[in-house]
Amino acid sequence: MGTQPAQIPTSFGHELRACLRCRLVKTYDQFRESGCENCPFFKMDEDHERVVDCTTPNFTGVISVMDPTRSWAARWLRIARYVPGCYTLAVSEALPEDLQNLCEDEHIPYAPPKRI
Amino acid sequence: MGSKRRAASHFFELEADVDSDEEGDEEESEAEDDFIEDAGVDSDFVLRRRQVIHPQIGEEEEEEDIDEFERRIEERYGRKSRYEEEEEDETEVFQQALLPTATDSKLWMVKCANYIYIEADKESQVREACKGMRHSFLKNKIAMVPNKEMSAVLSVKNRETEFSKDSWVRLKTGNYRGDLAQIVNVDDIRQRVTVKLIPRIDFQALINKFEGNKPLTVSNKFCPPPRFWSATKAKALGIQ
Numbered sequence: 348m349g350t351q352p353a354q355i356p357t358s359f360g361h362e363l364r365a366c367l368r369c370r371l372v373k374t375y376d377q378f379r380e381s382g383c384e385n386c387p388f389f390k391m392d393e394d395h396e397r398v399v400d401c402t403t404p405n406f407t408g409v410i411s412v413m414d415p416t417r418s419w420a421a422r423w424l425r426i427a428r429y430v431p432g433c434y435t436l437a438v439s440e441a442l443p444e445d446l447q448n449l450c451e452d453e454h455i456p457y458a459p460p461k462r463i
Numbered sequence: 464m465g466s467k468r469r470a471a472s473h474f475f476e477l478e479a480d481v482d483s484d485e486e487g488d489e490e491e492s493e494a495e496d497d498f499i500e501d502a503g504v505d506s507d508f509v510l511r512r513r514q515v516i517h518p519q520i521g522e523e524e525e526e527e528d529i530d531e532f533e534r535r536i537e538e539r540y541g542r543k544s545r546y547e548e549e550e551e552d553e554t555e556v557f558q559q560a561l562l563p564t565a566t567d568s569k570l571w572m573v574k575c576a577n578y579i580y581i582e583a584d585k586e587s588q589v590r591e592a593c594k595g596m597r598h599s600f601l602k603n604k605i606a607m608v609p610n611k612e613m614s615a616v617l618s619v620k621n622r623e624t625e626f627s628k629d630s631w632v633r634l635k636t637g638n639y640r641g642d643l644a645q646i647v648n649v650d651d652i653r654q655r656v657t658v659k660l661i662p663r664i665d666f667q668a669l670i671n672k673f674e675g676n677k678p679l680t681v682s683n684k685f686c687p688p689p690r691f692w693s694a695t696k697a698k699a700l701g702i703q
Contacts, residue, residue, distance in 0.1 A: 351532065387529075387532070389560075407619040408617075408619050410617070417564050417568075418568070418580050418582055419568055419613070420570070420581060420617060422560050422561055423558075423562075423563075423613075423614060423617055436617055436618075436619050437619045446609040
């Protein structure tokens, strides 16, 4: 299908963050400079405060997906429709309410992490 | 298989129910399609280490512009899904439907410093992908994950409730080991919490410090009892 892949994290240190909507993992600087490839409507590259609001350093497990449309793991994790890239298995926080509203306005599906 | 299971959970620190939310209810429809299309598609990797991915960047669709990308995103998500009103229970059922089938590619466990898992159809492809990896010992350390354990590999425990303001924790190390404390602040960015607890102040050590004496190395093991701060006592000992 030839989807342009997301940026690959330039480091695996503490500056790594995951998008609260699509779970894409990149460094803080990468989100700040290029935004999130799956969620351009967050405009993180235009408003740097957004990076802090839309992403989190708290996540568990990393998976690199080359061909989301054919990967069982991507399907299982519900990331099959996103661009190839590094994703986390789970984030624990929900997107802030105003940004959830933004998703709703734009008809973008968002599902908060489920509490056990 | 038991040992493999343990190995898997070791890698992810936590093992628990799969909880991969109902994200993108709309995705489900396509996921379902994939499910069928995938049958009969053979070989090739779907998942590799990032170093392997790297050379591909820019190879394809470099000319694709942002507008086009945005248009596609809009096309993807611009429609309301008919699944959007779906009940949670039904979503759980759907998740079960995503469990791997015989036609899906396999997960392979590769032993390195920890374990990494690679999704591929054949072991030879995994070996190919691992070539040049520093810490993998490829001699005989590749194991196929049984179908019914594949979902466990990708499951993590939701840690949201672990630290929240006003909740109680018990410290694990230092002088306050075993003591009860209350969380007064959680800093997600710096990944730190601030706690409130009954202090264990070593008055003698304080006095020694004020008087410029070297700390007593012999009494290093001494752990002062927990006491609320007493200005009177401090004053009596000459600490202001």
